[in-house]
Amino acid sequence: MTLLTVPINVSNPNEAITDIKAAAKAGAQAIELRLDYLPAESYSQTPSLVQAVLKEELIAIATCRANWEGGHFSGNEQERVKLLKMAADAGCQYIDIECKALENDSTIFQPLFKLAKIIVSYHDFHNKPNSLAEICQRIKRHEPDIVKIAYMPTSMNDCFEAFELMRELGPKGIILAMGQVGLPSRILAKKFESFLTFASLESGKESAPGQITIQEIKKIYRWDAINPQTKVYGVIGDPVGHSMSPHIHNGCFGDIKFNGVYLLFQVAGNWDTFSAFFDGINERPWLDFCGFSITIPHKEHALQYVEESSGTLETLAKRIGAVNTLILNNEKISGFNTDYGGALDAVIKTLNISHDELKGLSVAIIGAGGVARALIAGFVDCQCRVTIYNRTVEKAQILADEFNCQAKSLEQANELSADILVNCTSVGMSPNIDAMPVVSNCIKSNMVVFDTIYNPLETKLLKDAIGKQCQCVDGAEMFVYQAARQFKLNTEKDANLALMRDIVIEKLQS
Ligand code: NAP
Numbered sequence: 307m308t309l310l311t312v313p314i315n316v317s318n319p320n321e322a323i324t325d326i327k328a329a330a331k332a333g334a335q336a337i338e339l340r341l342d343y344l345p346a347e348s349y350s351q352t353p354s355l356v357q358a359v360l361k362e363e364l365i366a367i368a369t370c371r372a373n374w375e376g377g378h379f380s381g382n383e384q385e386r387v388k389l390l391k392m393a394a395d396a397g398c399q400y401i402d403i404e405c406k407a408l409e410n411d412s413t414i415f416q417p418l419f420k421l422a423k424i425i426v427s428y429h430d431f432h433n434k435p436n437s438l439a440e441i442c443q444r445i446k447r448h449e450p451d452i453v454k455i456a457y458m459p460t461s462m463n464d465c466f467e468a469f470e471l472m473r474e475l476g477p478k479g480i481i482l483a484m485g486q487v488g489l490p491s492r493i494l495a496k497k498f499e500s501f502l503t504f505a506s507l508e509s510g511k512e513s514a515p516g517q518i519t520i521q522e523i524k525k526i527y528r529w530d531a532i533n534p535q536t537k538v539y540g541v542i543g544d545p546v547g548h549s550m551s552p553h554i555h556n557g558c559f560g561d562i563k564f565n566g567v568y569l570l571f572q573v574a575g576n577w578d579t580f581s582a583f584f585d586g587i588n589e590r591p592w593l594d595f596c597g598f599s600i601t602i603p604h605k606e607h608a609l610q611y612v613e614e615s616s617g618t619l620e621t622l623a624k625r626i627g628a629v630n631t632l633i634l635n636n637e638k639i640s641g642f643n644t645d646y647g648g649a650l651d652a653v654i655k656t657l658n659i660s661h662d663e664l665k666g667l668s669v670a671i672i673g674a675g676g677v678a679r680a681l682i683a684g685f686v687d688c689q690c691r692v693t694i695y696n697r698t699v700e701k702a703q704i705l706a707d708e709f710n711c712q713a714k715s716l717e718q719a720n721e722l723s724a725d726i727l728v729n730c731t732s733v734g735m736s737p738n739i740d741a742m743p744v745v746s747n748c749i750k751s752n753m754v755v756f757d758t759i760y761n762p763l764e765t766k767l768l769k770d771a772i773g774k775q776c777q778c779v780d781g782a783e784m785f786v787y788q789a790a791r792q793f794k795l796n797t798e799k800d801a802n803l804a805l806m807r808d809i810v811i812e813k814l815q816s
Contacts, residue, residue, distance in 0.1 A: 308477075308495050309336040309365055309502040310529060312520055313513035315343045319351035323358045329507050332520045333530075336365035336502055339398070340513060341389050342372075342379035349389055353396035360397050367425065367502075368393035369402040376431050383407065383414050394421035400452070402427050405441075408448045425501075426450035430457040431484070431515070434464040438471050438481070452501050454480040456514060459487045462573045466586045469593060472498035485516040486547055490540070490569045492516065493523065496532040497567075497594075526552055528560050532567055537594045539796055540569035542583070542608075543601035547572070550813045551599050554789050557809045561802045566596070573604065580607040581614075588637065597796040598632045599789075605676070608632055612641035622646060626683045628676065631792050642795060645677065646684030648788025653726065653756060655787070656779045664688040670722045672743045673730030674701040677758050681730060682709050690726075695719040695744070697731075719744045728756040734765040746770045754778070760785055763814060782810050 312329035314322050314337055326337055337359045341352060352368075359366040370386050371377020379386060390401050401418050402425040408415060418424065426445045428435075434457050435441050445453045453475055459465050464483065468491045471481045476499045483491040495503035505520040506512040523529045541551040547570070555568035573583045587595045600608040605628035612619050612629060617639035623629050629641035654661060669685045671678050674696035682705055685692050692711035696702035699715045706713035714722075722744070733743040739762055749755060755771035760781030768778050786806045793801035 307335075308500050310334055310520065310523070311336040311338055311365075311367065311502040311504050312507050313338040313340055313369075313504055313511075313517075314355075314507075315340040315511065315513045317343050317345055317348070319344065319348050319355060322351075322355055325507050325511075326355070326358045326362060326364075329520065330362035330364055332507065333524055334364060334505075334520060336367060337362075338367040338369055338402075338504065338513070339393065340377075341368055341370040341393065342377040346381075349392070352389060352392045356393050356396035356398045365400065366393070366398040367400040367402060368398045368422075371402075372404060372407065375404045375406065375427075375429050383411065387414055387418065390418055391421065394418060398422055400425055402454065404428070405445045405448065409444070412448065423451035424448075425452040425454050425480070427454035427456070427480075429455075432458055434459050434467075434483075438467045442471060442475075452478055452480060454482075456480075456482040456484055458485055458515070459483040460574075461579055461583075462487060462490070462571050463579060463582050463586055465491055466590065469494065469498070469590065472500050473592065475500070477501050482514075483516075484514050486570075487572045488516050489518065490538075490571065492518070493527050493529070493532070493567060493569055494538070496529060497534055497536050497538070499534060526556055527567060527569075528556050531560065531563075531565070533565070535565055535594075537566045537596045538569065539566055539595075539597045539599075540571045541599040541601055542571045542573050542580075542604055544572055544575040544603060546570045546601065549601070550785075550810060551789065553813055554786075554806055554809050555599075555793060555796070558793055558801050558806055559797070561805055562797065562799050564797050564799070566796065571598070575603040577607050577610065580604050581611055584611055584615075584639075587634070591637065596634055597792070599792055600630050600632060605630055608641055612639055615639050617641060622683055622687060626680050628680065630788070631795055633795050642791075643680060644788040644791035644795075645784075646680040646687075647791050648786075649681050649728075649756075649758070649784045650684045650688065651787035651791070652779045652783035653754065656777055656783070657754060661688060664690055666691070667725040668693070668723070669726045669728065670695060670719065670724035671728050671730055672696070672716070672719060674698070674705050675730065678730035679705060681728060681758075682711065685726075686711060693722070693724065695722065716744075720748055722748050723750070724753065726754045726756060728758065729765070729767055730758050732759070734767055735759045736761045740766055742766050742770070749774055749776060751775050756784075757781055758784055760810075761814060763811070782807065782814065786810055 312334040608629035623643035631642040694702040702713035756779040790801040
């Protein structure tokens with residue numbers, strides 16, 4: 307069992323006791339008492355803090371982190387040992403001691419080894435040490451019960467060594483990559499049956515960078531459902547911090563009780579880092595990494611990776627030149643593009659027609675960027691008659707030549723006539739919510755008006771279209787349907803669309 311551990315890092319002992327109770331209520335299984343946050347006049351409260359933890363039937367871990375290791379304690383080692391001994395005498399089961407402190411003078415800490423189980427820890431808040439295995443060996447020389455290493459990765463590729471150590475040490479290890487990049491190590495601690503992972507009681511009470519709250523780890527990442535068999539999915543991009551995908555996919559995994567967890571993989575925006583990440587995964591099939599959503603700037607890299615690995619590529623994904631979904635199955639890689647399919651699904655579900663019935667309809671696409679390209683490919687594939695209107699008409703012309711459709715300037719959109727009008731530009735997106743990609747009087751009441759923008763949900767374009775009784779499709783629908791297609795590729799099951807949409811709307815409004 308991996309202990310979900312809340313650090314208590316406040317200076318007021320009364321607040322600490324309130325936080326211990328709140329952590330127990332939130333589902334913590336262990337408490338790390340950060341004694342280095344206490345002012346000297348409160349040291350005598352240490353036993354009552356330990357008692358408060360034990361009263362909640364939680365495991366107590368005492369840490370008095372020295373300031374030279376990123377903590378707050380500036381006293382001498384005798385004082386530190388005295389404080390930790392007070393915690394152990396009160397019944398604290400685990401004591402954390404820095405590897406460097408033992409390397410300086412282990413004898414002074416020896417009495418503690420007889421009183422509690424010992425976590426020997428190593429921290430680097432700025433870098434990844436050259437070799438985690440070497441640090442592990444240094445720690446093991448002190449015969450700890452638990453090895454703890456926490457470091458700062460610069461890229462997801464810095465996390466593979468952590469995963470290896472987590473796998474090797476199991477319940478005898480705590481290996482944490484910190485910061486946003488390292489988040490997967492905090493969640494996958496449960497899969498690798500590490501001794502513990504940390505989660506803060508609330509935002510602002512983190513004891514290290516990248517720690518998420520206990521509510522987030524339990525609700526978004528379904529901590530309680532993770533086990534060694536859990537398959538791993540995630541979104542790869544740079545940046546990925548604000549992605550809605552973990553909320554959507556984990557929520558829907560939970561809905562069908564699928565044994566998977568969906569994470570954020572921040573992979574720096576170049577081909578070398580992207581391909582090294584996938585090489586790293588391929589070398590470690592035991593990671594159980596199975597499926598990925600791919601976002602900016604890696605959609606072209608994903609396509610290149612599939613081609614170079616002789617994987618399977620969806621025909622239209624190749625034509626679009628972008629892969630937004632990668633599936634790994636028995637070391638075979640397959641690439642898909644669910645953006646165009648999601649957009650087509652959103653349209654046909656709104657119109658209550660089949661894909662075949664799109665044939666022959668006229669479609670005006672406003673924009674000639676990445677999203678426009680995917681939608682043009684999709685509509686052309688359905689034999690729609692597509693006209694592209696773009697500010698930079700040359701870009702529209704290049705797309706038109708490639709996909710055998712028409713190109714026009716944005717000004718010509720004033721007189722456009724089409725069955726379906728799609729905005730694929732960023733015009734109208736928050737904060738410029740009053741902007742229109744086309745003039746309002748080109749919207750006719752018999753049109754289907756589709757805005758790919760989902761922030762805001764109801765753009766000025768859609769407001770005007772609703773005013774003219776048009777059938778409308780918003781960007782959230784497209785987002786939900788493309789995610790539903792990814793969900794099906796990941797799980798081979800249909801997604802709960804209503805739940806997906808509810809999650810998207812909740813996230814957009816938060
Ligand atoms: P992109 O590649 O940067 O293309 C942007 C397009 O917008 C270009 O055609 C550009 O015209 C046009 N544009 C930008 N500013 C303009 C302005 N002031 N006036 C006229 N045209 C302007 O972007 P993208 O990746 O295709 O994304 C486009 C939009 O799609 C995003 O803003 C986002 O809201 C939406 N989106 C939706 C989803 C979803 O699932 N619903 C997913 C991804 C994106 P030029 O060629 O002249 O520069």
